[in-house]
Amino acid sequence: MNIKKSWPAAKVGSRVQGGSQDEHSKPRWCAYQAPYPEPKVEKPNLYYARLLMDDMAGTVSELTASAQYLYHHQVLYDSYPDVAELLECISIVEMTHMELLGETIIQLGGQPKLGVKTNRGMEWWRGDLVYYGYDICDMLSADIEAEMQAIINYNRHIEMIDDEYVKKLLNRIVMDEQHHLEAFKAKKQKYCCSHK
Numbered sequence: 001m002n003i004k005k006s007w008p009a010a011k012v013g014s015r016v017q018g019g020s021q022d023e024h025s026k027p028r029w030c031a032y033q034a035p036y037p038e039p040k041v042e043k044p045n046l047y048y049a050r051l052l053m054d055d056m057a058g059t060v061s062e063l064t065a066s067a068q069y070l071y072h073h074q075v076l077y078d079s080y081p082d083v084a085e086l087l088e089c090i091s092i093v094e095m096t097h098m099e100l101l102g103e104t105i106i107q108l109g110g111q112p113k114l115g116v117k118t119n120r121g122m123e124w125w126r127g128d129l130v131y132y133g134y135d136i137c138d139m140l141s142a143d144i145e146a147e148m149q150a151i152i153n154y155n156r157h158i159e160m161i162d163d164e165y166v167k168k169l170l171n172r173i174v175m176d177e178q179h180h181l182e183a184f185k186a187k188k189q190k191y192c193c194s195h196k
Helices: 046-057 062-076 081-107 136-160 164-192
Strands: 115-118 121-124
Touching: 046 062, 046 081, 046 115, 046 136, 046 164, 062 081, 062 136, 081 136, 081 164, 136 164
Parallel strands: none
Antiparallel strands: 115 121
16 A cells, blocks of 8 residues: 655654644654655665665664664653753654655665665664763763764765665755754753863
């Protein structure tokens, strides 16, 4: 069954029924405020699908980021509720990216499994890819590094992919990652910068 979906600005559960908006379809405040392009491809391409699998569930991926940010949210919640709220919001946006990438992978002819294909077969995603950290400054440093690496990986894949629809989606995801990077840097500035 083919369900028509709409992809507005950083919306989770964006399947709007009957034109009404509920709490889940409101834009996420922690995302770049622009609509996502609908997942679409020029034609099937398994090589492109494999690149997107790496973005979705590889070592540096939406799955890793979402799990890491959710963990950091949980352990920081009591002491730093503003940071915890940001982390929870961003983890949900990363899940939106996973859904967009998964739908694109299917259209490219792949299967959006939680792992990546290698020369040795399938390498499944593992919980030890998450950086658990020690304190707020350590965690925010790791989260900043994760966003910077994600931006590098997406930009590399944009260069490698010759499909305008896929490139458009990846460029829009990069806008979110850049927005997240700046938000994490601001929290690190607030809580971690010592006077020299």
